[in-house]
Amino acid sequence: MAGIDVGGGHGGKRATNHDIPLIPFIDFLLCLVAFLLVTAVWSQMARINADARVPGPPKDEPPEEIKKEKQLHVEMKGETKFQLIWKEGNTVVNTIDVDKKAVPAGAEGDIRYPDLAKKISEEWNQNGSHRGDLKDDKKIDQAILHTDNTTPFSDVIAVIDAIYTPKRACSVCGANAKNTPGFNVTFSVN
Numbered sequence: 718m719a720g721i722d723v724g725g726g727h728g729g730k731r732a733t734n735h736d737i738p739l740i741p742f743i744d745f746l747l748c749l750v751a752f753l754l755v756t757a758v759w760s761q762m763a764r765i766n767a768d769a770r771v772p773g774p775p776k777d778e779p780p781e782e783i784k785k786e787k788q789l790h791v792e793m794k795g796e797t798k799f800q801l802i803w804k805e806g807n808t809v810v811n812t813i814d815v816d817k818k819a820v821p822a823g824a825e826g827d828i829r830y831p832d833l834a835k836k837i838s839e840e841w842n843q844n845g846s847h848r849g850d851l852k853d854d855k856k857i858d859q860a861i862l863h864t865d866n867t868t869p870f871s872d873v874i875a876v877i878d879a880i881y882t883p884k885r886a887c888s889v890c891g892a893n894a895k896n897t898p899g900f901n902v903t904f905s906v907n
Contacts, residue, residue, distance in 0.1 A: 784805075785805040785806035785808075786805070786846055786856075786858075786859065787803055787804070787805050787810065787844060787845075787846050787858070788803070788804050788805075788858075788859045788860070788861055789801060789802070789803055789837070789840065789841070789844075789858065789859070789860045789861070789880075789900065790802040790803075790804055790860075790861045790863060790905075791837075791860060791861070791862050791863065791876060791880060792863040792864075793817075793862070793863065793864050793868065793872065793873075793876055794863060794864065794865055795817070796817070797816065797817055798814050798815060798816055798817050799814070799815045799816075799817055799830075799833055799876070800812065800813070800814055800815075801813040801814075801815060801836065801837065801840060803840070803844050810844070811840075811844065813836065813840065815832055815833050815836045816832060817830070817833075818830065818831075818832050819872075819875070826871065827871060827874075827875070828871055828872070828875045829875050829878065829879070830875050830876060830879045831879075833876065833879040834878070834879035834882040835882075837860075837879055837880055837882055837883065837900075838882050838883045841858065841883040841899050841900070842883070845858050845883070845899060846858055847885070847899075848885065848899065849885070849886075857885075857897075857898075857899070857900065857901045858899055858900050858901070859900065859901055859903065860880045860900035860901065860902050860903070861902075861903050861904070861905050862876060862877065862880070862902055862903070862904050862905065863905045864876075864904070864905075877902055880898075880900050880902050881898040881900065881902070883898070883899035883900065884896035884897065884898060884899060885897050885898070885899050
């Protein structure tokens with residue numbers, strides 16, 4: 718224990734000397750210092766060094782250009798037509814317009830777009846990058862669907878079914894497996 722002496726009591730007052738326990742305060746401060754040191758190290762590790770130093774000797778040859786994969790963008794924002802756009806990165810390679818002709822399918826009000834399915838199959842056979850057997854080429858072509866927030870769900874499903882029309886052989890899928898779709902469909906973000 719440590720003591721603090723502030724002088725004796727004057728004029729009949731009681732003494733103001735008190736014993737203050739400093740050991741718990743020292744323990745608390747040591748824990749606080751240890752905590753701050755550990756968190757300072759972790760915050761330093763979360764930073765990324767953003768300089769241009771790379772390991773190894775400098776290379777005289779230019780870096781390889783990575784070829785961008787072709788992607789099919791299907792826009793269904795218009796009332797009368799679909800627009801099929803083949804892109805390599807941000808570069809537009811080809812644009813095709815297809816009339817929007819819905820055909821009823823089933824008793825529950827389902828619809829199909831056979832003209833769209835036919836055109837997507839033709840375009841995939843001409844421009845698709847991954848058309849071979851899935852055993853030899855495991856990548857799948859990408860189709861990105863652009864739609865408004867007000868598009869009915871049945872229309873979205875009909876377009877996805879049309880995009881899934883082109884099929885690839887899959888010899889590794891088993892004897893009873895059907896051919897797999899030629900496209901992997903994703904939605905665009907507004």
